[in-house]
Amino acid sequence: MLASRQKEAVVKAPPYQIFSIRETHGRAERPENRLIAHSQDAGWRSLYAAIFEEAPLQTTESAIPHPFIIYHLSRPTAVTRKIVGASQERALIGPRRLCVTPGEATTRWEHHGHPEILQVYIRESVYSAAVNDMYGCEKSAAQVLPRFAILDPLLEQLCIAIARALRDGTVEDGLYTDTLAQMIAVHLARYHCSRSHPLHMTTTKPIPSWKIRRLVDFIEENLDRDLSLGAMAAEVAVSPLYLPRSFKAAVGQSPHQYVIGRRIERAKELLSSGDSPIVDVALAVGFSSQSHLSSWFLRLVGVSPAEYRRQSAG
DSSP states (O other): OOOOOOOSSOOOOOSSOOOOGGGSOOGGGOTTSEEEEESTTTTOSSEEEEEEEOOOEEEEEOOOSSOEEEEEEESOEEEEEEETTSOEEEEEEOTTOEEEEOTTOOEEEEEOSOOEEEEEEEOHHHHHHHHHHHHSSOGGGSOBOOEEEEOOHHHHHHHHHHHHHHHHSGGGOHHHHHHHHHHHHHHHHHHSBTTOSOSSOOOOOOOOHHHHHHHHHHHHHTTTSOOOHHHHHHHTTOOTTTHHHHHHHHHSSOHHHHHHHHHHHHHHHHHHHOOOOHHHHHHHTTOSSHHHHHHHHHHHHSSOHHHHHHHHHO
16 A cells, blocks of 8 residues: 655645535436446536436426536437516527526426437536636626527537546546536636626736746645635636636646546556555555546556556566
8 A cells, every 4th residue: 555645835725615416406416317437426517417318307496506418429300498477488409509507597398309418517616717718707697598509619619528527437537517507607707698798808917937847846746636616726826717728828738638648557556666556556646446546547548557667667
């Protein structure tokens, strides 16, 4: 067993807890639906997501704080949506089409097909922070607008990235999904809210070099911890909204890419210099499991951790 390293830095608590299905309308776990993948046990904080085949539906969903998106993956289906206080909408919704439903909306849904969908909830506090950064106002002054059966290429790409993360093993990368949630929140605030377009956009200023050095040191000292985007931004007192772009401009990689790269390099050192079980190596460098380490190791190094250890020994 690897001895844990002593840390001088104190890791700040994330600004929000794991986003559980209990905070959503719970569609993914309805017994009549066929669940394909979801983020329930992945530890995601900023968003909740699920891919499932939905059985015919007639339901009224109560208001909750978090806005959500439905991205249709397959099987065109005639869908009816009636938000309280708005007109009824109906359309044959096929692949690539999206529906955006505001938080705090009571909504009646009906369809009689079996569509395969991705459903994504964005944490209310993430959207509120984006609105505050962009407009300098409360969320109530820049509410998400309902959209029905729309095409939105950028929002589609973000949904595809989430679906890929659910399917291919990067589901455990909370820092990656924190970043995706920030991007979705900004996009909703920019194009799908009552303000429509920012009256003033705060110019993204480069992070001072001393803050970049401090952040790199913070990452290095805490590779075995849960490095959330919020914790990293708090360490250098910048907005999580702008950290990914500013960090990439300075370092050449996004925070997620940089952290994964450093974890893999640390794992290579431990694999080649000791005989600790691979699961212990994975946990010591911040991966949530041996399979999580193996997935990224194969992707970035080209061989499994076990094969890398054998080659190093040889």
